[in-house]
Amino acid sequence: MELNEVKKKLEEILNKELTDGRKRNIVFWYDDNGEFKEDIDALNLSNAKILKLNGRNSFYVKYILERVDKESNYLIYAPYSKPKARENYLLDIQKYSFEFSTDRATIIMMDLNVTDYSLHDAFKKYLKFFNNKERYRAFKEYALSSYTEEILDIAVLSVLCKLPYPDLEEVLKTLLAEYAYGESTLYENIIKFGDINAFWELVRKYYGYNLEQKDLEKLSIFLLITGLAFSLKRDLPKQWEPFVSPKQTNVVVFLSHFMGGNSTKKAFRLLSQMVEEKIRLKEYITKWDVDSYKDSDIFRLFDEGIIQNILDNLLSDVGEFDRYKEIIMDRRSKHWFEDYENEYNALYWACVLLEEWKNQKDTIKEYPPHDFFKKYTEEYYKVDMAYRKFIYFFDRLDNKEWFAALKEKIENTYINGFINILSIKWSNSIETLQEYWSISSVPCQWEFFREKIKPHLNKGERVFVIISDALRFEAGRELAEMLNTERRGTTEISAMQGVLPSYTKLGMAALLPHKKIEIDSDYEVFVDGISVEGTDNRNMILQNHVNKSIAVQYKDIIDLRRDDLRKLLGGKELIYIYHNSIDARGDHYLTEREVFDAVAEAFEQLKSLVNNLVNHLSATHIYIISDHGFVYKRGSVEKSEKTSMDKIEDAYENRRFILTDKPMEIEGTLSFDMKYLLGEATQLKCITPRSTNRFELKGAGANYVHGGSSLQEIVIPVIYFKNERGKSAKDVQKVRVTLLSLTRKITNTITYLEFFQTEKVGDKMVPCRLKVYFADEDGNRVSNENIIIADSKSENPEERKFREKFVLKNMKYDKTKKYYLILEDEEETVENIYDRIPFTIDLAITNEDFGF
Secondary structure (H helix, E strand, O other), X not given: OOOHHHHHHHHHHHOOOOOOOOOOOEEEEEOOOOOOOOOHHHOOOOOOEEEEOOOOOHHHHHHHHHHHOOOOOEEEEEOOOOOOHHHOOOHHHHHOOEEEOOOHHHHHHHHOOOOOXXXXXXXXXXXXXXXXXXXXXXXXXXXXXXXXXXXXXXXHHHHHOXXXXXXXXXXXXXXXXXXXXXXXXXXHHHHHHOOHHHHHHHXXXXXXXXXOOOOHHHHHHHHHHHHXXXXXXXXXXXXXXXXXXXXXXXXXXXXXXHHHOOOOHHHHHHHHHHHHXXXXXXXXXXXXXXXXXXXXXOOOHHHHHHHHHHHHHHHOOOOOHHHHHHHHHHHOOOOOHHHHHHHHHHHHHHHHHHHHHHHHOOOOOOOOHHHHHHHHHHHHHHHHHHHHHHHHHHOOOXXXXXXXXXXXHHHHHHHHHHHHHHHHHHHHHHHHHOOEOOOOOOOEHHHHHHHHHHHHHHOOOOEEEEEEOOOOHHHHHHHHHHHHHXXXXXXXXXXXXXXXXXXXXXXXXHHOOOOOEEXXXXXXXXXXXXXXXXXXXXXXXXXXXXXXXXXEEHHHHOOOOHHHHHHHHOOOOEEEEEEOOHHHHHOOOOOHHHHHHHHHHHHHHHHHHHHHHHHHHOOOEEEEEXXXXXXXXXXXXXXXXXXXXXXXXXXXXXXXXXXXXXXOOOOOEEEEEOHHHHOOOOOOEEEEEOOOOEEOOOOOOOOEEOOXXXXXXXXXXXXXXXXXXXXXXXXXXXXXXXXXXXXXXXXXXXXXXXEEEOOOOEOOEEOEEEEEEEEOOOOOEOEOOEEEEEOOOOOOHHHHEEEEEEEEOXXXXXXXXXXXXXXXXXXXXXXXXXXXXXXXXXXXXOXXXXXX
């Protein structure tokens, strides 16, 4: 307790001018309740000595004053009430002295510059609170500019909750968080040193808590059921109705802040799970229609209910794919989405796959090879992409059993439906090539250097060629879109026919500049007499055609510093970079299950590589291509998917092809002459199973295969990235979001506003994620928070609109002041205010204003 004010008042009295013959000033202070007896020794008066009465030392004090020291000023302090005259042995001295009277509450008020004496009783009830230096110091640091009993109550509660500023919402968050963690220290401190009744009265006034039982468990249930009632599109069970607040909007705003706060998010989750068990929510959700709660996110069980509903409908072939995808996209802005992100993503790509198959299965016919090839690059590849995405997210599920039936359906649809029909029709189509492996009007892999790279070199342009082993076409499409969206420059993707057999050695040879490609008796591949095995040999082949060229491995350059990278690659006109992430994982049976993980990693590695080439070497022309694609299925390979064969002497045998110079016929296969690549002198033939069958070979590892003639293996992506540094280059930027609603005046506690994503994502426009809320001029949030995820790729403007529901605190608003709609970019850490739009708030009076 600070005594500055007491000291100041006492010294004013002790310094008074000596009149009426007095030679000194003596002050008597009877402290009725002994409030200052612990502090009196610390008073340290500058112009007086202190004598303390204890009820038994009056004659001693009289002796000091009248015999020992007749000149000094004195403060006579008694920690009890002033005695009656006939019992007061110092009455004669007291008659020519001054009397000082005060209490601790008054001193506190004086110290805090509180001039409204009607607050005396309010301060008096907190004497125990102020009788602690740390609490008193923390209270004073709030530097309150005005006082009312409510402001005092909130400030005391805030100190006891260890808050940096006084705020009832923060007090409530803190106490609920403590309760959620199974603690009670702060709540007990309020009971000991504060006024717990004041807390509950404030909760009643502002949040409508009117239940007889005053405890945090019941309050938690009350708040969360109120929040649920606001978003649920159906009547609540009767037994829950008493738990709905009459001040619903304030509760909704509070819960929005509670669940969205970085420091309180975990506590909200614990509390939510406690409450959903208490009210046995799971029993009700199983009976409710998903549309009644698809917009609710108070409880995580809603997400589980939505996921289960979509799962059941997909398994039952209820084909409302657009509806399911819309629900999934809407859930992204909800609180629990991050916990179920893999489940939602798996569902989303399951919807894409099933919808694509529904739309495409009747279109797959025996087209001429050229038409078939084109249809795959434009439409059919989407099913392969959706399967990859589904499996990728399925692998990340904590509870795979939940999705086991859907995975089985996806496997069946993809393998027995899409792959089976597509590969059979494609096999029949390419059989018309009559053993000559070349599709008219389709660019071919073995002409890549001559048709794509040579023209750049002829113009004196430096070219980078990144060969990513097993980057199949559908993955190339996704990578091209990433580069086109995320990097400054232009990206184009086309396709070329890969070599047959579609395996690494031959694919790598075809992509190198060459005059002649050969396969010797040991089935080693040579380009112009040099083996294609190893980076050194490929380097020699390059330099035989382009003097200033080099072949390097991705792993050897990705971590090089700028100067080292420039030293290695500087002055080179042609740079071949070999990247092996997908095939390295897929071609080994121990890791083949991870092939789709490897694709995702390859995307990040290739984007990083392009970034380094552009930033460190000013690369302008970059090609990303592949040696071959692959076929992959997650389920076991059935006997019906295997093609029998006898052992062939002096042949190169693979699960997807055989190379042999002996004439033979194997049932269920296609045969192609290797003259298309090796020249007229060769007798070699490539024999590949029809469809996506595998030859029966011993050993594990039959799920990931390549080498055959399926579209997934031989449609090779050609990604051309051109870094544009001229004036016409378009910088990568986030899509813009604007407020469509014309009104700038709010007259209801609940209002809807429309926003518009002005550009579609793509072509250097990347998504934007915004947190949107209302705040006053001081930045205090007065509404709930909404999340806008602006990532639409639609050309249709109507599909790029967002309608958001805002709930304002029910409080007094000054219609002469400005309030602001704040759009906050969640991805920015420094300048995160995206927009700040002024509004006027003029609410009609409601029952809540009267505390009913």
